[in-house]
Amino acid sequence: MSSVAIRSEGLGKMYRLGTNAPYMMLREFLPQMLGGAVRRLRSGRQSGSKSNTFWALRDVSFDVNHGEVIGVIGRNGAGKSTLLKILSRITWPTEGRASIHGRVGSLLEVGTGFHPELTGRENIYLNGAIMGMRKAEIAAKFDEIVAFSEVEKFIDTAVKHYSSGMYVRLAFAIAAHLEPEILIIDEVLAVGDLAFQQKCLGKMSEVSRAGRTILFVSHNMAVVEKLCERAIVMDQGSVAFQGETNAAIHHYLNTMLAVRNADGHVFDLNESPNRQSNLGRLLQRIELYTDDDLPVLEGIRIGKGLKVKVFFDLPKPTRSFDMGLGFDDMFGQRIFTAHSLFEPDRPTGERVGPQVFVCDIPSFTLTPGMYNMRIWLDVNHREADLINQAARVVVLESDYYGTGKAPWNGALVLQHHWYVEQPKGETVIQR
Amino acid sequence: MPSDTLIQVQPDPIATTIVQPRKSFWDLGLGTLWEYRELLYFLVWRDIKVKYKQTALGVAWAVLQPLLATLVFSIFFGRLAKIPSDGIPYPVFVYVAMVPWQYFANALTESSNSLVASQNLIKKVYFPRLVIPLGSVVAGLVDFCFAFLVLIGMMFYYGIRPSASIFLFPVFLLLAVCTALGVGLWMSALNVQYRDVKYTLPFLAQFWMFATPVVYPSSLVPAKWRVWYGLNPMAGVVDGFRYALLGRTAHPGPMIYVSAFAVAVLLLGGLLYFRKMETTFADIV
Numbered sequence: 001m002s003s004v005a006i007r008s009e010g011l012g013k014m015y016r017l018g019t020n021a022p023y024m025m026l027r028e029f030l031p032q033m034l035g036g037a038v039r040r041l042r043s044g045r046q047s048g049s050k051s052n053t054f055w056a057l058r059d060v061s062f063d064v065n066h067g068e069v070i071g072v073i074g075r076n077g078a079g080k081s082t083l084l085k086i087l088s089r090i091t092w093p094t095e096g097r098a099s100i101h102g103r104v105g106s107l108l109e110v111g112t113g114f115h116p117e118l119t120g121r122e123n124i125y126l127n128g129a130i131m132g133m134r135k136a137e138i139a140a141k142f143d144e145i146v147a148f149s150e151v152e153k154f155i156d157t158a159v160k161h162y163s164s165g166m167y168v169r170l171a172f173a174i175a176a177h178l179e180p181e182i183l184i185i186d187e188v189l190a191v192g193d194l195a196f197q198q199k200c201l202g203k204m205s206e207v208s209r210a211g212r213t214i215l216f217v218s219h220n221m222a223v224v225e226k227l228c229e230r231a232i233v234m235d236q237g238s239v240a241f242q243g244e245t246n247a248a249i250h251h252y253l254n255t256m257l258a259v260r261n262a263d264g265h266v267f268d269l270n271e272s273p274n275r276q277s278n279l280g281r282l283l284q285r286i287e288l289y290t291d292d293d294l295p296v297l298e299g300i301r302i303g304k305g306l307k308v309k310v311f312f313d314l315p316k317p318t319r320s321f322d323m324g325l326g327f328d329d330m331f332g333q334r335i336f337t338a339h340s341l342f343e344p345d346r347p348t349g350e351r352v353g354p355q356v357f358v359c360d361i362p363s364f365t366l367t368p369g370m371y372n373m374r375i376w377l378d379v380n381h382r383e384a385d386l387i388n389q390a391a392r393v394v395v396l397e398s399d400y401y402g403t404g405k406a407p408w409n410g411a412l413v414l415q416h417h418w419y420v421e422q423p424k425g426e427t428v429i430q431r
Numbered sequence: 432m433p434s435d436t437l438i439q440v441q442p443d444p445i446a447t448t449i450v451q452p453r454k455s456f457w458d459l460g461l462g463t464l465w466e467y468r469e470l471l472y473f474l475v476w477r478d479i480k481v482k483y484k485q486t487a488l489g490v491a492w493a494v495l496q497p498l499l500a501t502l503v504f505s506i507f508f509g510r511l512a513k514i515p516s517d518g519i520p521y522p523v524f525v526y527v528a529m530v531p532w533q534y535f536a537n538a539l540t541e542s543s544n545s546l547v548a549s550q551n552l553i554k555k556v557y558f559p560r561l562v563i564p565l566g567s568v569v570a571g572l573v574d575f576c577f578a579f580l581v582l583i584g585m586m587f588y589y590g591i592r593p594s595a596s597i598f599l600f601p602v603f604l605l606l607a608v609c610t611a612l613g614v615g616l617w618m619s620a621l622n623v624q625y626r627d628v629k630y631t632l633p634f635l636a637q638f639w640m641f642a643t644p645v646v647y648p649s650s651l652v653p654a655k656w657r658v659w660y661g662l663n664p665m666a667g668v669v670d671g672f673r674y675a676l677l678g679r680t681a682h683p684g685p686m687i688y689v690s691a692f693a694v695a696v697l698l699l700g701g702l703l704y705f706r707k708m709e710t711t712f713a714d715i716v
Contacts, residue, residue, distance in 0.1 A: 015714065038694050061657050074434060085713065086450060087450065088449070088556075088557055089450060089557035090553075090555065090556065090713045091710075091713040091714055092450075092452060092453060092552065092710040092711075093450060093451060093452055094452060095452060096451070097449060097450060097452070098449070099448070099449050099450075100447065100448040100449075100450065101444065101446075101447050101448075103446060104448070104557075106555075106556065106557070112552055112555040112556055113551070113555075113556065115477055115481060116486045117481045117485065118480065118481065119476065122477075125473060125475055125478075126473050126474075128473075129469055129470045129472075129473040130470060130473075130552065130556055130558065131556065132467075132470075132557075132558070134467050135472075135473075157686050169703070202478035264562075345499060368521075396559040
C-alpha cells in the first residue's frame with residue numbers, strides 16, 4: 001500500500017476575467033459573441049486574449065501521506081480555497097492532476113444542504129446523503145450524531161426554529177461522523193461557542209489519531225500550530241513553502257511582513273471595509289511616525305518610540321471626544337490598548353472640523369511581528385466610528401537589551417535584570 | 432501512550448480518485464450517478480416533503496391544478512368554441528392530456544431552476560450534478576400519481592374503459608419523463624449562465640401547450656404535417672396517453688416514432704451539454 005493519500009502534480013486553475021459578472025445575461029452574451037467573431041476575423045483567428053485570464057492556482061505540487069494532518073496557510077486570495085475546492089472535486093482544475101486515495105469528506109462550510117423546513121432528524125439523513133454517506137451508515141451512527149450535537153430535545157423540530165449555535169452543532173456533528181479517510185476542513189472552527197470549539201478540536205485530533213488524513217485551512221495560526229505536523233504556505237496561487245509547521249508559520253509571517261510600499265506609513269481609512277460607523281465616517285487617515293518624526297516604512301524597531309497620528313473630522317462643535325487604539329497580534333489577541341481616557345492632560349474646549357490627534361508611545365516594546373490596529377472614536381461618550389484592522393505596524397528585531405540577543409518570544413519586551421543574591425546563612429562555594 | 436500509536440488503520444480497499452481537467456466529451460458519468468442513487472432518493476424525498484409542508488391544501492394542489500384547468504378549457508373550448516374531441520366527452524379528453532402536460536410543465540420549471548436553487552450545495556459539496564435536475568423530474572411523478580387517480584375516477588364516471596392498448600401506457604409515461612428531463616437538462620445548465628432562462632420559462636410553457644394537442648385533437652393538424660408534428664415530443668406523449676388510456680382513438684401512427692426520436696436527441700444532447708457545462712457550474716453559478 002502506498003502511503004500517499006493525496007498527490008498533487010502541477011495543479012492549476014484559470015479563471016476568465018472580463019466576464020466578471022458571476023453570470024451573464026443573454027443580451028450581453030450575444031453582442032459579445034458576434035463582436036468576438038468579427039474581432040477574430042480581423043486579427044486572424046486569435047481567440048481569448050491572455051490578459052483576460054487569471055490563474056488562481058498555478059503549478060501546485062505536494063504530497064500528503066496517510067495519517068498526516070497538514071495545515072494550509074496563506075493570505076486571502078492566495079489560492080487556499082481554490083485548492084481545497086479542486087481537491088474536493090467541487091470545481092475542476094484547468095491543468096495538472098491530483099490523485100486522491102481514499103474517501104474524501106469536505107467541510108468547506110458546515111450545514112450546507114440543510115433545509116430549514118425539515119426537522120433535525122430529517123436533515124441528518126439528507127445532509128449525510130449529500131456528504132456521501134449511505135443510508136444504512138447514517139442510521140447506524142444516528143444516535144452518536146445526535147448525542148454529539150447536544151440537540152436531542154429538538155431533533156423532531158424544524159431546524160428553522162434552531163438557534164444558530166444548535167444549527168452549527170448539528171451540522172458539525174454530521175460532518176464529524178462522516179469518517180472519511182481524508183478530511184478537508186476550511187475554517188470551520190470559527191463557529192460555535194468556545195466549549196464546542198474545544199470539542200471539535202478534540203474530534204479532529206481523534207480523527208487524526210485514528211490514522212486519517214486531514215487537510216486544514218485556517219487563518220488561526222495557534223490552531224494550525226497545535227493540530228498540524230506539517231503545513232503548506234500558499235502565496236499568489238502557488239506553494240511558497242512546505243515543511244514543518246513552525247517553520248511554515250515563520251515563513252508565512254515573514255512574507256506578510258514583506259509587503260510594504262513607499263507610502264507604507266499612511267493608511268487611508270475612507271476605503272476601509274471593517275468599519276462600524278454610528279455617526280458617519282469621521283475617521284479619515286492614520287499616519288505612523290517614529291519618535292524622530294520619520295515615517296514608519298518597513299517597521300519599527302523594538303523599543304523605539306511610535307507616534308500614531310489620527311486624522312479625523314468633527315462635523316459639529318464637540319466638547320467631549322475620546323479615542324482608543326488597540327494593538328492585536330496575528331492570532332487576533334489584544335496585546336495593548338491605548339486610550340485617551342488614560343491621558344491626564346486631555347484636550348479641553350469646543351472643537352469642530354478636521355482634527356489631528358496624536359498618540360505618542362515613547363517606547364514600543366512588543367516582540368517582532370505584525371500587529372493590526374483597531375481604532376475607535378467616541379463623541380460625547382458614544383461610540384461614533386470604529387474600524388477594525390485600520391492599520392498595521394510591523395515590529396522589527398533590535399538589540400533592545402544591548403547584548404546582541406534579539407528578543408523573539410512572548411508578546412512583550414520588558415526591561416529586566418538578572419543578578420545573583422547571596423543566600424543568607426549558607427556557605428557559598430566559590431572556586 | 433504507546434498502545435495508541437500502535438493502532439494503524441488500514442483503510443479498506445481504497446478508492447482512488449483522479450482529479451484532472453475533463454478529457455472526454457462523451458463521458459456521461461452515469462456510473463457515478465448510480466453510486467449516488469441514495470442521494471437522488473433523498474433529494475426527491477426532500478422536494479416532496481418540503482413542497483406540501485406549509486400549504487393548507489397540501490397534496491390537493493396536485494389534483495386541483497389540472498382539474499381547474501380542465502374545467503376552464505371545457506367551458507371555453509369544449510362548450511363555447513365547440514372544438515372537436517374525437518368523440519370523447521370533452522372534459523375527459525382534456526384531462527387525460529392535462530395530466531401529462533401538467534407533469535411536464537411543472538417538471539420543466541422545477542428542473543430548470545433546480546441548479547440555481549441549489550447553488551449553495553454546488554459551491555460547497557461534490558456530487559454528480561445530474562442528480563439535481565433528475566431529482567426534480569422524478570419528484571414531479573408523485574403529483575402525477577395523484578392527478579392520475581382522479582383520471583381513473585373520471586373514466587369510471589364517463590364509463591370509458593381502456594382497451595388492450597393500456598399496456599403501452601408505461602412507454603408513453605417514460606416518453607413524458609424523458610422529454611421533461613431532456614428539456615430540463617438544457618434549461619438548468621443554461622440557467623446557470625444566463626438567468627434569462629427564468630423569464631422565458633412561463634412563455635415557453637404557454638406556447639408549448641398550444642403547440643401540443645391538449646385542448647384540441649391532433650386530427651385537426653393536416654395529415655401530411657402530422658408526422659412532423661411529432662417533432663414536438665409532447666404531441667406524441669399526449670396522443671399516446673389518449674390512445675393508451677381511452678381506447679377509442681386510433682394509434683397515433685408514425686408520429687410517435689418521430690417523437691421518440693426527437694426525445695432521444697433532446698435527452699442525449701441535454702446530457703452532453705450538461706456534462707460539458709458541469710465543470711463550470713461551481714465557478715459561475
